[in-house]
Amino acid sequence: MRAVDTVVRAQETHSPGVSLVRAPIRVGMISLGCAKNLVDSEIMLGGIRARGMEITNSVDDADVVVVNTCGFIDAAKEESIEAILGVHEKRLSRVQGQQKLVVSGCLSQRFSTDLAAELPEVDAFIGLDQVATTAEIIERLFENNEVVAGPLNLVEGRSRFLPDFDTPRFRLTPSHFAYVKIAEGCNHPCSFCVIPQMRGKHRSRGIESVEEEVRRLVGEGVKEINLISQDTTYYGMDLWVEKAGPRQPVDSVRGPTLIRLLDRLASIEGEFWIRLLYTHPAHWSTELMDAVAANPRVAKYLDMPLQHIDERVLQLMRRETSRQHIEDLVLEMRARIPGVYLRTTFIVGFPGETEEQFEVLLDFIERTRFERLGVFQYSREEGSRAGKMPNQISKAAKQKRYRRAMELQQRIAVEWSESQVGLVKKVLVEQPLVARSEGDAPDVDPRVLLDRPLPVGGFANVRVTGTQVYDLRATPVATHAEPRG
Template sequence: MKVRTLKKDKVNIITLGCSKNLVDSEVLSGQLKANAIDVLHENKKLDHNIVVVNTCGFIDKAKDESIETILNQVELKRRGMLEKVYVTGCLSERYRTDLETEIPEVDAWFGTFELPLLLKQLNADYKKELLGERLLSTPKHYAYLKISEGCNRTCAFCAIPLMRGKHVSKTMEEIVFEAKNLVKQGVKEIMLIAQELTYYGLDIYKRRALADLVNRIADIPGVEWIRLHYAYPNKFPLDVLDVMRERENVCNYLDMPLQHASDAMLKAMRRQSTRTEIEETIAAIRDKNPGICLRTTLIAGFPGETEEDVESVKDFLQQQRFDRVGIFTYSHEEGTSAYELEDNIPAEEKQRRAQEIMEVQQEISCEKNREKIGNTYKVIVDKKEAGRYIGRTEFDSVEVDNEVVIHSTKRLQPGTFVNVKITKAYDYDLEGEVLEH
């Protein structure tokens, strides 16, 4: 007589989209582990029986990638290589009804705020006491720390409020507790993220409290670097710059998405700032902290954008000389106010404009990098790749910014800091040698 053995569940989480999604997946992993359920992130071995796809629904390209990933997992299920496929995240929040009809093979769909329901589906209990505890999917020396959810801004192109709701700040105590837990896990660099950092505290403290929060995190022993992502330019709290200048472990780095530089486009995008106001904010930031690295992101091809608007962006970049720039092509999103406008610029033309703008920035980036030759910088070692050590300065965030190719006669461990003298510069990367003590 055969005895049937029950195989223990093993869950693989696939994360798509932004760093905020990554944090959500890490929280899910922590909850599953606390329930004694085996959990992996981006497992390639296919030795798991359950998959959770954490989707992105921000722009067309991200939505297409999410749907393709779901279909790939459904195919594995059809072939008997998976038992269950669950979907969560922004795409699921936004299009659940349609997706349930179009992809019925998915076992269940969950929105962005339905973690307890997802856990219940996985036979796990939601443990409230696991405040801020999560299983890191990043290298252990850096982590993202989400300080709020949602957004109160009304940018014409953005669907985030539809998927993530209104702005809700975490308390300082909760964030500091989570930061301390990250340090216990070996994290040295904490990247503060939110849809809109500068709004932090307005809902619960009735004031912009980002500076106080950063100060409190900077006080935590073991935090070597704190990095700020996604600051809105309108009513920017300049006291954050005082903290950045006074605290050695706060990186001289600010990610401030501006989206455009033409007044006509800024108004159409409902950005609440004119070009002059943006320039005044940038000047005030650089006056407070002359050594700051400024990163921005832009959108090309918004409805009604003209060649004159594109030239305005190029002129703006040449004047302001940002250290880092990223660019997206406009995506026509249902439910946004811009969806009422005609998406009148062909995809190829949007791409051409984006490329034209980035060529301006490429030259600026190369010039700025060349200015670094001969200088020495504190660099964090991220990894060893193809026989070379790769790291970053305080002016560079993970994946989106420059890297430093590090030459060393000694073995270097990821997560350690070394002083590197820059010897070569490229358009977007640097090369240098470790200064031996």
């Protein structure tokens, strides 16, 4: 989870004969959840800033606080509720003025009616389609002097919003990397997930729109472009004349695809790399693998959540893929993209998962030896198909399976890290003594720890000299040294 405390101070407005029409509106934001939600926060702040607001750094002094929530799993929902209540408790201690509280994001989109009854402390609930109009809603709260019984619920139906290259945005990431949302929504019917209910069907931005946004970001000095969506590999396929099926591989003959987008982005001048996040195994094709291997701009890093490997569990999860497809896909990726870093996530404790099926998963992890791997305990989501399934797994059993899977992956990760000693890697410097390699996505992956400082936001070559559990230790080397890892 990422929490961002940002405050935006509105400029004072004046009128002839009146020294001050109203006090400045100060807007604070707490952003929770994934990178896709972070982009929504950036768009909200961009709209606020576009209306003449200035950015400061004190949530406590804000006249209105926006909590941009996550509603994906129970832990995220609990964190969001705690953040909302925390803001309310703090504002009760304010000596003067009445701080407003606005709740946005996935939790608000999904549960606004229930939350309005349970959290009367909130002044307004807004949905995913109000991302670009948050500033106007904030102004409305202060311009409306009538007493309203209970919170305003401005959430509309299933989201249809899609940002464009010129959508105002105030970036919350460091200046050297950015997230670019290339699509919204999802068409997959995964039984454990309710994201389509919140964010709607998959809808892709146009290639020209994404290209222009990336061109502007690179022009501002961004060195890493992280392409994100709910299903990055499905990009463009919703725009095909002939409808793409749920297991349709990427095929550029049929219309716009991620391949065409990557080709366009590769033509942009400047030194930067592109990272693919949130891809789906059902859509990977040989054509896409070869495009990634041949494109010098694209990091040889593939984030592909698999969720499980047992055939029956995959069917119950409605993953629209199979064990054999996944096994073959991983082998082909390693063969066609030399040196590729594979990142995945798995869910343990899915309803009905037996010990034997869990052992099948452990065996797959052992054999495949993913460079990066995360494990989640199944979270029973209200409104999901899996939430209604029998044979729910106990919390204790889920925790035990989680520990076993992570202990296995920790051993694999340590062995992999030790195998990197002596290699030269190209890294992006995050802090004077901290960097990330091609195989390290922001926030979720290990780091490269440097033995002497380098300029932040630039690329450098380093030689790996040792390890620190998951992290690598390295020393800078001459720029002509050829990266080999």
